[in-house]
Amino acid sequence: MRVIRKYANRRLYDTQQSHYVTLEDLRRLVLDEVPFRVEDAKSGEDLTRPILLSIITEQEQRDDNQADVFSNALLEQLIRIYAMAQPLPLARYLEQGTQLMLEQQRRMQDQWQQAMRHSPVETMHELAEENLRFWQRMMRQNQAQDDDAPER
Numbered sequence: 299m300r301v302i303r304k305y306a307n308r309r310l311y312d313t314q315q316s317h318y319v320t321l322e323d324l325r326r327l328v329l330d331e332v333p334f335r336v337e338d339a340k341s342g343e344d345l346t347r348p349i350l351l352s353i354i355t356e357q358e359q360r361d362d363n364q365a366d367v368f369s370n371a372l373l374e375q376l377i378r379i380y381a382m383a384q385p386l387p388l389a390r391y392l393e394q395g396t397q398l399m400l401e402q403q404r405r406m407q408d409q410w411q412q413a414m415r416h417s418p419v420e421t422m423h424e425l426a427e428e429n430l431r432f433w434q435r436m437m438r439q440n441q442a443q444d445d446d447a448p449e450r
Contacts (some may be wrong), residue, residue, distance in 0.1 A: 300327070300334040304345050310336065325353050387443070391436060398432050 302319065303311045312319045328350075336349045358366055379388055399440060402425055411417050 300332060302334055302336045302349075303339040304336055304349070305339045310349075311339070321349070321353050321356055324349065326351070326358075386439075394432070395438070398428070402428065 301313045302324065303313060305311065310319045310321075310324070311317070312323075324334070324336075335344070336345045337343060338345055354368075358368055376388075406421070406425075
């Protein structure tokens with residue numbers, strides 16, 4: 299795992315490559331699926347999550363961004379979830395749902411590149427069935443958690 303050190307002057311240093319990096323460089327590492335950890339140079343505290351959030355914020359603020367991921371309505375809903383007495387297990391749903399979406403996107407691209415071995419209707423049918431299985435699995439997991447939760 300690549301270690302990036304964050305110094306008090308807010309500069310990020312890639313210890314493997316022995317040079318300073320930017321948030322854009324770290325974004326490229328994420329896109330290339332290179333695992334890394336950002337740590338405070340002085341304390342060793344893990345700063346990966348705040349740095350990843352900074353990368354997302356930077357992406358959202360770009361003028362050329364045609365399709366912002368986080369609409370005002372979505373951000374408001376996220377804030378409401380944080381305010382709940384017992385927040386929803388949102389992270390798990392978002393991680394698994396996003397992973398499913400990325401896998402489907404990759405599969406769609408692969409199928410287009412292979413000159414469509416299936417018709418578009420068959421492909422959409424397969425994706426719909428996979429989405430249904432995903433949400434059924436999520437509902438079963440959620441039900442199992444509810445069954446294991448102590449009574450109030």
